[in-house]
Amino acid sequence: MSELDDVLRCAGVRRTFGALRAVDGVDLAVAPGARHALIGPNGAGKSTLLRLIAGGQRVTSGRIWFDGREVTSDPEVSRARQGIGQTFQRSSLFRTLSVAENVALAVQRTRGRPWLPFPRRPGWAARVDEMLRLVGVEDRAHHRVDTLSYAECRQVEVAVALAAEPRILLLDEPAAGMSAAGTARLLELLRGLSAEITLLFVEHDLDMVFELATEVTVLHLGRVLMSGAPTEVQASEEVQRAYLGTGRRGELFTTVRSMGGDHVTPGT
Numbered sequence: 094m095s096e097l098d099d100v101l102r103c104a105g106v107r108r109t110f111g112a113l114r115a116v117d118g119v120d121l122a123v124a125p126g127a128r129h130a131l132i133g134p135n136g137a138g139k140s141t142l143l144r145l146i147a148g149g150q151r152v153t154s155g156r157i158w159f160d161g162r163e164v165t166s167d168p169e170v171s172r173a174r175q176g177i178g179q180t181f182q183r184s185s186l187f188r189t190l191s192v193a194e195n196v197a198l199a200v201q202r203t204r205g206r207p208w209l210p211f212p213r214r215p216g217w218a219a220r221v222d223e224m225l226r227l228v229g230v231e232d233r234a235h236h237r238v239d240t241l242s243y244a245e246c247r248q249v250e251v252a253v254a255l256a257a258e259p260r261i262l263l264l265d266e267p268a269a270g271m272s273a274a275g276t277a278r279l280l281e282l283l284r285g286l287s288a289e290i291t292l293l294f295v296e297h298d299l300d301m302v303f304e305l306a307t308e309v310t311v312l313h314l315g316r317v318l319m320s321g322a323p324t325e326v327q328a329s330e331e332v333q334r335a336y337l338g339t340g341r342r343g344e345l346f347t348t349v350r351s352m353g354g355d356h357v358t359p360g361t
């Protein structure tokens with residue numbers, strides 16, 4: 094496959110904060126249909142890289158292409174319209190609206206009528222139902238978001254992101270704070286997504302990474318330490334050495350899950 098076929102490509106992407114090189118010359122190629130994981134210890138630059146790709150922050154230098162078209166200078170909304178979707182670490186849901194209303198608003202935003210009070214066309218309702226079924230929260234359609242569990246909220250956020258019909262979906266630690274059961278549901282949801290949607294996800298739960306990923310990129314101090322098939326990365330002495338050397342092997346190769354069941358995040 095030629096590099097022109099990549100859904101997403103980063104070349105020499107750099108982002109500094111003062112003297113800190115948060116992302117330090119990253120080359121990244123994401124193939125169509127990939128489940129591409131970004132891993133590395135806290136502070137490696139994973140979230141910053143996702144923001145640079147989505148357009149929430151600008152690169153200091155380097156270039157980014159989406160679908161063969163350069164998007165380096167495009168604003169975030171333009172990139173979203175072109176098909177770069179994302180879920181946010183901080184919830185973007187309207188907590189006093191129902192699940193279906195949240196997804197309906199997202200569908201409406203996508204279909205370009207953001208000024209209408211509420212979507213009323215039958216086609217929209219079908220689309221909302223489809224999104225809810227896809228992420229497995231159809232039985233919660235008419236519940237207010239602030240009555241949902243934390244895991245259910247994350248599922249709804251995926252539905253909201255999918256409503257925008259992205260070609261690539263960026264997920265920043267989608268399983269963070271979830272119980273084992275919540276993580277399993279999320280994994281099932283992501284597994285069930287059409288291959289037409291490419292995934293680029295940051296995840297600390299390495300069981301989830303190695304169950305879902307078709308490709309893994311390891312970031313270390315803002316740089317790509319390694320990129321390859323999951324088995325290659327797991328076997329890599331360089332990866333092991335880097336993390337052993339910094340005493341951070343645990344963060345990379347063990348599972349960290351929250352204790353107890355799903356919980357609701359404090360109101361935001």
Ligand SMILES: Nc1ncnc2c1ncn2[C@@H]1O[C@H](COP(=O)(O)OP(=O)(O)O)[C@@H](O)[C@H]1O
Nearest residue numbers: 110113115133134135136137138139140141142
């Ligand atoms: N807005 C910002 N201002 C200053 N420093 C930042 C900002 N965002 C991130 N950083 C720093 O950049 C580095 C990478 O952060 P981040 O991308 O959040 O890493 P990760 O997601 O891998 O944990 C960290 O040292 C972090 O403190």
Ligand SMILES: [Mg+2]
Nearest residue numbers: 139140141265
């Ligand atoms: Mg992060």
